[in-house]
Ligand SMILES: Nc1nc2c(c(=O)[nH]1)N[C@H]1C(S)=C(S)[C@@H](COP(=O)(O)OP(=O)(O)OC[C@H]3O[C@@H](n4cnc5c(N)ncnc54)[C@H](O)[C@@H]3O)O[C@H]1N2
Ligand code: MOO
């Protein structure tokens with residue numbers, strides 16, 4: 062008798078996976094290597110930015126009250142006592158009707174409270190020294206970039222779990238972080254299973270196909286931010302699969318296999334999980350593709366039996382593996398982000414299971430349009446190359462029409478979502 066499996070709803074399957082206890086670790090990494098990683102602790106401002114009042118222009122620093130009477134008909138002259146560029150500080154005490162020639166970024170002389178741009182002053186030198194004349198008044202605070210105007214001390218600037226982008230790196234550098242505490246990336250092992258599989262350099266033979274899934278998965282693992290570890294391909298031989306899976310599982314945080322999880326004579330993963338004594342969370346989900354996706358826990362390792370069918374394998378990864386990787390990396394938004402989009406063409410075929418249609422999105426004026434990509438069977442590999450979103454069509458008997466609003470899960474974005482499931 063073929064084993065009868067009971068499908069569970071997608072959201073329940075995701076919840077079961079998310080409930081598995083995971084361990085989060087941090088590590089110190091050089092600033093030049095943290096792009097794309099996630100912060101393992103809040104980034105707090107250790108000093109104000111800028112750290113001192115400074116000039117935002119090349120100009121003259123003055124005491125503003127000296128300029129009050131200045132007009133076109135009553136120009137006022139200042140003695141220029143020093144010139145300072147960014148990085149230098151004024152060495153003299155500025156007296157009434159004195160000015161300091163100051164460049165952008167240089168610290169304000171203590172006594173001064175306004176900056177006159179070079180263009181608004183007439184500078185000259187004679188035997189008595191250097192001078193400049195202005196023909197209008199400047200209020201106190203004119204053209205000053207104040208200490209702390211960008212960032213005040215002790216503000217939490219970026220929360221733990223944020224993915225580090227170039228802007229984050231600028232901020233980290235501002236506060237002198239040479240090494241940054243980031244979330245340790247989990248290592249995710251990958252095995253292909255299937256006696257039909259050829260490797261990349263092999264020529265086609267009757268009945269055989271090249272293994273595409275594991276190479277795709279290695280890239281999906283990287284896209285999710287984890288470290289892929291490729292263990293190779295296994296033929297459909299039970300003892301070998303059992304030994305190899307057992308050995309590999311103890312070396313990684315998660316182990317993915319593709320193929321061999323359905324009910325066929327050579328689908329060996331269910332028996333591997335049984336012999337290991339792994340606890341199987343589910344082995345059938347009410348979704349297409351990827352209904353056979355199986356997840357088991359063995360010791361501290363999550364074992365994913367992803368489908369051998371390429372599209373099913375791809376979807377299974379994004380729905381069930383990605384959020385765990387992101388969670389291990391402290392991401393508070395570990396799931397694929399969900400948006401509403403307008404269907405750009407009819408999707409007539411109904412299905413009782415929730416469908417994740419490999420799709421492409423287009424931003425048109427104020428709307429997102431979504432269209433399925435070509436051949437959309439579970440076995441399809443061609444449609445994956447152009448996939449940047451999954452259209453989520455709830456199970457039921459009806460098809461969907463052009464113009465319908467549908468849910469879409471976005472794949473090509475760093476920013477995730479909280480819980481996209483109803
Ligand atoms: N009687 C039933 N048959 C099947 C059922 C079922 O419920 N009852 N489920 C079907 C569904 S749905 C799927 S999906 C597949 C899942 O099959 P498996 O996960 O067991 O995978 P395999 O049988 O090993 O292979 C399926 C298919 O994928 C190709 N494959 C496998 N590995 C790779 C790889 N690394 N790269 C590219 N392609 C791969 C393999 O050659 C097969 O064509 O089962 C249905 N059957
Ligand atoms: O697991 Mo299958 O992919 O639903 O066609």
Ligand SMILES: [Mg+2]
Pocket residue numbers: 320321322323324325327328369
């Ligand atoms: Mg099979």
